Structure formats: C-alpha cells, structure tokens
Amino acid sequence: MSDVMKAVRLHAFGGPEMLIYEDAPKPQIKAGEVLVRVHAVGLNPPDWYLREGYKMLPPEWQPRVLFPIIPGTDISGVVAAVADDVRGFAGGDEVYAMVRFPIGLAGESRAYAEYVAVPATELALKPAGIDHVHAAAAPMSLLTAWQFLIDLGHDEPNPLQPHQHAPVPLAGKKVLINGAAGGVGHLLVQLAKWKGAHVIAVASGGNEAFLRDLGADEFIDYGKISPESVVRDLDLVVDAVGGPKTRRFLPALKRGGALFPIFPLGFDGASEAKKLGIAVSTTQVRSNGAQLAEIAPMLNDGTIRVAIDSIYSLSKAKEAHERAATGHIRGKIVLTVTQEEQS
Ligand SMILES: NC(=O)c1ccc[n+]([C@@H]2O[C@H](COP(=O)([O-])OP(=O)(O)OC[C@H]3O[C@@H](n4cnc5c(N)ncnc54)[C@H](OP(=O)(O)O)[C@@H]3O)[C@@H](O)[C@H]2O)c1
Numbered sequence: 001m002s003d004v005m006k007a008v009r010l011h012a013f014g015g016p017e018m019l020i021y022e023d024a025p026k027p028q029i030k031a032g033e034v035l036v037r038v039h040a041v042g043l044n045p046p047d048w049y050l051r052e053g054y055k056m057l058p059p060e061w062q063p064r065v066l067f068p069i070i071p072g073t074d075i076s077g078v079v080a081a082v083a084d085d086v087r088g089f090a091g092g093d094e095v096y097a098m099v100r101f102p103i104g105l106a107g108e109s110r111a112y113a114e115y116v117a118v119p120a121t122e123l124a125l126k127p128a129g130i131d132h133v134h135a136a137a138a139p140m141s142l143l144t145a146w147q148f149l150i151d152l153g154h155d156e157p158n159p160l161q162p163h164q165h166a167p168v169p170l171a172g173k174k175v176l177i178n179g180a181a182g183g184v185g186h187l188l189v190q191l192a193k194w195k196g197a198h199v200i201a202v203a204s205g206g207n208e209a210f211l212r213d214l215g216a217d218e219f220i221d222y223g224k225i226s227p228e229s230v231v232r233d234l235d236l237v238v239d240a241v242g243g244p245k246t247r248r249f250l251p252a253l254k255r256g257g258a259l260f261p262i263f264p265l266g267f268d269g270a271s272e273a274k275k276l277g278i279a280v281s282t283t284q285v286r287s288n289g290a291q292l293a294e295i296a297p298m299l300n301d302g303t304i305r306v307a308i309d310s311i312y313s314l315s316k317a318k319e320a321h322e323r324a325a326t327g328h329i330r331g332k333i334v335l336t337v338t339q340e341e342q343s
Pocket residue numbers: 044045046140141144178179180181182183184185202203204207222240241242262263283284285327328329330331
C-alpha cells in the first residue's frame with residue numbers, strides 16, 4: 001500500500017484559499033489507534049478558527065501550530081487497520097468519530113484526508129441506517145448538544161469555568177434554542193424535544209418549516225422580532241450563537257432557570273445572572289466514542305436527524321469554507337472523499 005495519500009493542508013494561516021489539496025504522508029497508527037479510510041468529513045467552526053490562526057481566542061489560549069497541518073475533526077469511514085492492542089474494531093467496520101478534540105486543537109486531529117489515525121476510545125460503529133455523509137456530519141455538533149443537554153460524559157477540568165457543566169431537567173420545561181438552524185442548534189432542538197421540553201426555536205425566517213419539522217413548538221424569526229422581547233418565564237436558554245449578546249436572554253428566564261452559552265467568549269452577564277437567580281453554565285465538547293455508540297441507535301431509527309446544508313468533494317474544501325463564511329448554515333456542510341481520490 002502506498003504511504004502517500006491526498007489531504008487538504010495548511011502551510012500558513014489565512015482565508016479559504018490557504019486550504020491546499022495535495023499529497024501528504026499517510027498516517028501510521030500507534031498503540032490504541034485505528035486507521036480509518038475516510039469517506040466523508042463533517043465541517044465545524046473550529047476548522048475555520050484554526051485556518052485563521054484562532055484570531056478570536058485570547059493570545060494566551062492560542063495553540064502553537066507546526067505547519068503543515070491538516071484541519072478537521074469529524075469523519076465517517078471504514079477501518080483499514082487496527083493496532084495490536086485495540087479490541088472492538090476490525091478491518092472493514094464502518095465507523096464515525098470526532099477525532100482528538102480538544103487535544104488536537106493545534107491541528108493534530110487531521111480529518112481532511114483520505115486516511116486518519118483515530119484513538120479507538122473516540123471511535124464508534126457508524127449507524128447502519130445512515131450514510132457516511134450523514135454520519136460524518138454528526139460528531140462534533142451532536143456531542144456538543146448531548147454533553148450540554150443530556151450527559152457531560154467525563155470529569156476532565158472545564159477550561160471555560162471553575163465548575164463542571166451539568167445538564168438540567170428538560171421534561172415539561174420551556175426551552176429556547178437560539179441559532180436553532182445551525183449544526184449544533186438543529187440537534188439541540190431535537191434532543192430537547194426528545195426529553196419532553198416545549199421548544200422555542202430562534203433562527204432566520206426561511207428556517208421555520210425546517211425547524212417545525214424537527215419538532216420545534218414555536219418559532220421566532222430573529223430578523224423580524226427580538227426574541228428576548230417576546231418570551232418570558234423560560235426555564236432554559238441554550239444560545240448556539242453566543243458571544244456578548246447572550247446576556248440579553250437573562251431577563252427572559254425564570255428565577256432558578258439556566259442559560260447555556262455554547263460560544264461563551266465575551267459573555268459579561270455573570271453578576272446580572274446572579275442577581276436574577278439564573279445559573280449560567282458552559283463547557284467545551286470532548287471526543288467520546290462511547291457517547292457516539294450510545295447515540296447511534298437514535299441516528300439509526302431517525303429519532304435524531306442530521307440535516308445537510310451542502311456537500312463538496314475533499315478537493316473543494318476551499319469552496320466549502322467559502323460557503324461557511326457566507327453564514328446562515330442550515331445543518332451541516334460535508335466533504336466527500338471519492339473513490340478517485342482514494343485510488
Ligand atoms: N462549546 C463548545 O464546545 C462548542 C462546540 C461546537 C460549537 N461551538 C460554537 O457554537 C457556535 C455554533 O456552532 P455551529 O456549528 O452550530 O455553527 P453554525 O452551523 O454556523 O450555526 C450557526 C447558526 O446560527 C444562526 N444565526 C446566526 N446569527 C443568528 C442570530 N442573530 N440569531 C439566531 N440565529 C443566528 C445561523 O443561521 P440563520 O442566521 O440563518 O438562522 C446558523 O444556522 C459556534 O460559535 C461554535 O464555535 C462551541
């Protein structure tokens with residue numbers, strides 16, 4: 001077998017044009033790892049944060065990057081080889097994973113490629129009922145939604161706050177999801193509904209039918225109405241847009257309610273939240289093969305549906321990032337690794 005593969009690499013930070021489709025060394029697996037022949041790659045905001053050099057992070061948080069790097073974390077594919085000490089996976093298995101997040105923030109996840117080495121603990125069997133495109137679209141967004149709403153799944157320190165994040169009860173609760181049409185948001189809507197919440201989805205107007213179909217009970221078009229001006233007595237707001245504006249949701253929450261900013265950087269409402277008796281909590285998603293295995297039956301039977309915004313071939317990663325930069329992503333953007341690229 002050749003020790004060269006096709007991959008998309010960055011040799012410097014910058015815009016989408018910095019994503020170069022070229023030959024790269026095929027990864028060698030170490031103990032505990034599985035080599036996966038990638039069929040599809042799901043895109044996520046950290047892919048463009050890395051491409052741009054994590055400009056949005058404070059300098060002390062910016063990981064040191066050694067070029068060239070292969071971006072990307074989310075894959076679905078077929079097992080090509082397993083290390084001798086790995087149990088539970090065998091050649092030919094269809095698998096999916098979020099690779100090395102957040103430990104690979106400096107570019108060690110290496111998903112935009114024909115082959116990727118994945119720690120077996122981060123891998124799960126792909127749900128047989130969905131294709132590689134939908135499986136690759138799921139991991140980061142779904143693990144984020146799951147770890148915020150259902151089960152954190154680990155006891156590693158939380159880099160974003162002094163205490164661990166803890167999900168709150170959802171059955172019978174009034175839950176608002178902001179950024180509901182995006183990768184994380186459309187899965188938050190479905191998980192909250194699955195747990196019996198009354199879900200209010202906030203997104204741009206064209207997304208109403210999409211979100212009602214996924215189970216949203218109410219819909220607010222943020223282009224027409226400021227959501228915080230028309231909702232009251234919420235039990236939970238999950239803000240998948242986040243940033244400094246998250247604070248505006250505090251008065252719409254009940255005393256004893258909770259605000260979960262998925263993107264917490266810039267949030268400055270801690271003292272107001274304390275006065276209002278609202279718990280604010282966030283976390284950073286972590287790779288977790290056991291959770292992907294636990295959720296797989298729900299993807300398989302359609303309880304959770306992953307929506308696809310658009311599909312590009314691996315060689316068109318630049319165009320996929322240009323699509324992402326135009327915003328208003330509905331569901332997920334996915335790269336496919338075709339047979340031609342794998343020959
Ligand atoms: N904490 C973590 O570990 C973690 C994990 C994953 C993601 N994140 C962060 O979470 C955020 C969302 O990620 P994602 O993958 O879901 O991104 P995404 O797919 O780009 O989704 C963002 C969504 O927000 C919507 N939106 C934009 N402006 C809005 C507004 N003012 N009000 C309501 N909706 C608005 C967009 O569509 P419309 O405008 O058309 O409605 C889009 O659907 C990102 O900042 C990401 O970095 C954090």
